[in-house]
Amino acid sequence: MKRRHQLMLGITSLIVVLSLIVHSLHRFTTFGEGISELRGTALAPFATLTVIAAIPILFLIAAFILYRLHPKSKSVALLLTIALTLTSMSIVAGGEGLVEYHFSIFMVLALIAYFRRIDLILISTVLFAIQHFAGFFLAPTLICGTNDYPFSLLMIHAVFLILTSSALIIQIAVQNKERQAAITRETEADTLITNVSQQIEALVSHLKTNTTHLKQAAANSVVVTNQIAAAIEPIVDSADGQHQSMQHGTNQLQQVNQAIATIQTQMASTAETAVRMTETARGGNDEMQVMEQRVEAMVEATNRLNQSVEAMTGRSDKIQTILASLEAIAGQTNLLALNAAIEAARAGEAGRGFAVVATEVGHLAVQSRSYANEVTDVLQALVEDTEQIKTTAQAYAxxxxxxxxxxxxxxQTFADITGMIQHVEQSIRSIQTARQGVGTQMLDIGERMDTTRVASLEVRRGIESTAAGLQEQAGVQHEFETMTESLDQMTDSLELLVDELTNHVERS
Structure with missing residues (x-):
């Protein structure tokens, strides 16, 4: 849009200059005197022609100012269209209405068609139509150069003007449609090119990064290759030592397997012993429970004996009380017998029989006291024995x-021993199970040791082959560095092409 406006400003300026040239030729030279005398016409008033020549210049100036302020404004094209249309009218008026200058109308329409806007063609056509019809009736000399120009010829001008405008409108419509399609395709192409450009830029950036990494990797690979080559020799020696160590480890594993088999046999014997100990402990626990029941029965019997001894002690106290009463009765009986003897003595012969009875009663009283004393002694001994039995029973209790x-x-100890023996038995069973697993693992380790020993030999051969291949790889890596440098140069070239493509898209 901006470039189109800039071009049309230049062309309009030239057309305006052409209008001024036509005015100058017909005013200040003898260029059109012969034609005027032949047709019998004269130039229009100087002031009128000056105004007609100045009006397009004003529109041109307005278009230039608007262009400076808004280069892409659509009003710039409108002002230039009016300026071109008025310039053509100025050329016709300044050229004394000669038919030859009417061709400027078609030139102006062709120039306006450059804007590809139908409305501008219609505006210019309407202005030309108004000029022709209004000028024919109001100022025919400015249009036709004479006052007796036939209206039919003027209509021919109008018809060709309409046909020309119609043709231009059709062309512009078709071109706009094609241009719209082209713009759509161009937009899609620009979008595609932009996407491709961005992808290429990303690819170039990624490629440059990878190239840098490849360079570093190549250099590092060369260093690492040299280090590996230097490190392979002790690895070969270490592989021999590893093979011998694997053989020694295999022999030790066999010895360990034998020791584990011996441990398994001993653990089985220990498990049987633990089972027997468990049964014995359970039997002892049962016997202890029976013994505890018997002890409980003896404790109960002892308690009953203590109760009997307590009862005997109480009865002994009662007997002692009774014996004391008997002794008192014996004393009173003896005193009574003595009183009876005294009374019998007083009675004389009459109380002799009573005296004998009293004497016998005295003897009985003495004998009763003697028996009471004996019983008391026996009872005292019985009490002492009872106390001894009580003390013995208490000690026994x-x-x-x-x-x-x-x-x-x-x-409880037997129960704890039984529980511990059961726990030991379970532990022995767990150990046996673990030993079976360890035995299986040891066999597996032995097989792996054999496999590793064979593999160590293969590794040694592989390392020797690798050492030979590393020397070849060093040469390949040098070639790889050369290829990386070439790839870096190609990346730079591709980046320049991407920049050119981006600039081309931006210019479009």
């Missing part, structure tokens, strides 16, 4: 209580 507590502790 305490002993039974301690035995019961000890029996309970022993029973």
């Amino acid at each position: 305490d002993t039974l209580t301690e035995n019961r507590q000890m029996t309970q502790r022993v029973g």
